[in-house]
Amino acid sequence: MTGVFTYKRRSLIFTALLLCFFLDVSAQGGAEKRPNIVIIVSDDHAYQAISAYGAGLMQTPNIDRIAKSGARFDKAYVTNSICGPSRAVILTGKYSHKNGFKDNESSVFDGSQDSFIKQLGKNGYQTAWIGKWHLESKPEGFNYWQVLPAQGDYYNPDFDMMDGSRKRFDGYVTNVITDVSEEWLDKRDAAKPFCLVIGHKATHRIWLPDTADLGKFDKKKFPLPANFYDQYDNRKAAAVQDMSIEKTMLMDYDLKMFGSKEHKDKSGNFKRMTPEQRAKMDAYYEPIEAELKALNLKGRALTEWKYQRYMRDYLSTAASLDRNIGRTLDYLDEKGLTENTIVIYLSDQGFFMGEHGWFDKRFMYEESFRTPMVMRYPGKVKPGTISDRLVMNLDIAPTLLDAAKVPIPKDMQGTSMLPVLTNKADAGRNALYYHYYENGEHSVSPHFGVRTKNYKLIRFYKRVEGWELYDLEKDPKEMQNIYGKKGYESVTADLHKALKQQINKYEDKDALKILETE
Numbered sequence: 001m002t003g004v005f006t007y008k009r010r011s012l013i014f015t016a017l018l019l020c021f022f023l024d025v026s027a028q029g030g031a032e033k034r035p036n037i038v039i040i041v042s043d044d045h046a047y048q049a050i051s052a053y054g055a056g057l058m059q060t061p062n063i064d065r066i067a068k069s070g071a072r073f074d075k076a077y078v079t080n081s082i083c084g085p086s087r088a089v090i091l092t093g094k095y096s097h098k099n100g101f102k103d104n105e106s107s108v109f110d111g112s113q114d115s116f117i118k119q120l121g122k123n124g125y126q127t128a129w130i131g132k133w134h135l136e137s138k139p140e141g142f143n144y145w146q147v148l149p150a151q152g153d154y155y156n157p158d159f160d161m162m163d164g165s166r167k168r169f170d171g172y173v174t175n176v177i178t179d180v181s182e183e184w185l186d187k188r189d190a191a192k193p194f195c196l197v198i199g200h201k202a203t204h205r206i207w208l209p210d211t212a213d214l215g216k217f218d219k220k221k222f223p224l225p226a227n228f229y230d231q232y233d234n235r236k237a238a239a240v241q242d243m244s245i246e247k248t249m250l251m252d253y254d255l256k257m258f259g260s261k262e263h264k265d266k267s268g269n270f271k272r273m274t275p276e277q278r279a280k281m282d283a284y285y286e287p288i289e290a291e292l293k294a295l296n297l298k299g300r301a302l303t304e305w306k307y308q309r310y311m312r313d314y315l316s317t318a319a320s321l322d323r324n325i326g327r328t329l330d331y332l333d334e335k336g337l338t339e340n341t342i343v344i345y346l347s348d349q350g351f352f353m354g355e356h357g358w359f360d361k362r363f364m365y366e367e368s369f370r371t372p373m374v375m376r377y378p379g380k381v382k383p384g385t386i387s388d389r390l391v392m393n394l395d396i397a398p399t400l401l402d403a404a405k406v407p408i409p410k411d412m413q414g415t416s417m418l419p420v421l422t423n424k425a426d427a428g429r430n431a432l433y434y435h436y437y438e439n440g441e442h443s444v445s446p447h448f449g450v451r452t453k454n455y456k457l458i459r460f461y462k463r464v465e466g467w468e469l470y471d472l473e474k475d476p477k478e479m480q481n482i483y484g485k486k487g488y489e490s491v492t493a494d495l496h497k498a499l500k501q502q503i504n505k506y507e508d509k510d511a512l513k514i515l516e517t518e
């Protein structure tokens, strides 16, 4: 009896050991299969300036590479179109009123809250954020971080380091951020999956290009958008903004026409340059300034000159961004990481490229509300996928947790985009909810609203009080506010209902209060 028992026990122990071995192997195998993640977040990069979106302003072969080998989202939107808030939404998968970072003026990100990065970290991922951060508190929950203080600088940028020091790096910011990202990838523990966020400063104002790209677009004359001379009839908030190329864009700060060497020497952006960098800048901008002086332009001629200069500086800055995205993709290729790495490229929001006469963002109008977003996920997303389903930056956090097979926390408000990408019939949203809070720089009135496939309803408050309604099919440039117009009664009622539903769904108490006092 004892012998049989011993045999059975031994056999049981052996089976258990064998099971442990297999479980361990399969767990390791599972871990190996979990995808690496690279998220490249640029700043103020307009889809109008990306050739994958076909606008024709310039070629962006490297962003196009991601789109071609994966998916291009044609209807990707942000919840609050401004720098800091957008990054907080990406990190938390929650609206601004839930993650607490509502504006760039007084918000400080509470890093003790949950994020998809923390969830990935708990589940064996190595995580890092390198570059623009703009959340006013130190990053928390990352294995490594190295971030630009506030907006950061284009030339010889300072970085806040994990040891509490601030360190200056020589060179052009987009190149430096790419270098530091590669160095982190080189040093990582190759046995674990990783998630790296590369936060680029480009193409934020003041659109200062790498010296290598100066003059890249000088032979091109850019056509004015059809609504460049918008008079903002029936749109009060659009009329009171302060973000026009004509009135707001500065000749010195924005367009580098300083008038004198003394004035230029005082510019923080130029002061940082080495004598070699400065000499290249001067050699480029000084003849332009001399020509401008000789032309002595006034009125519309001057405004249109500003528009051409804006396009040339902005697109030259974007050229370096695209080249550096290519460097990151090449790195993944060279290290054999491409096949098991998700790559997402998006901007923190869209940007006006002269539409309505504007630069900047903030409004729920399409150019600012919509963001470029492309994503590749080899083996899961079919190359060349084009999606017109409604998705948001809010969805990135749950999407990546879904891909990494990490449970999505219940209080995350976004939805995984993986079903959208595999074309599940009912995936994606029927409506998008938006809320912009800031009421300062550029004088854009706070507002919230809802966008459905064909319509958009906006409620402005604080600076301007009132409603706007757009028929996006008939009026894609949003020039005709049809709120209160005859014939739209039932559409308006439906949209009010949709707006209320969205507000309740996302528990936006501030917006609800405004609706209740109507």
Ligand code: CA
Pocket: 043, 044, 082, 083, 348, 349
């Ligand atoms: Ca931005």
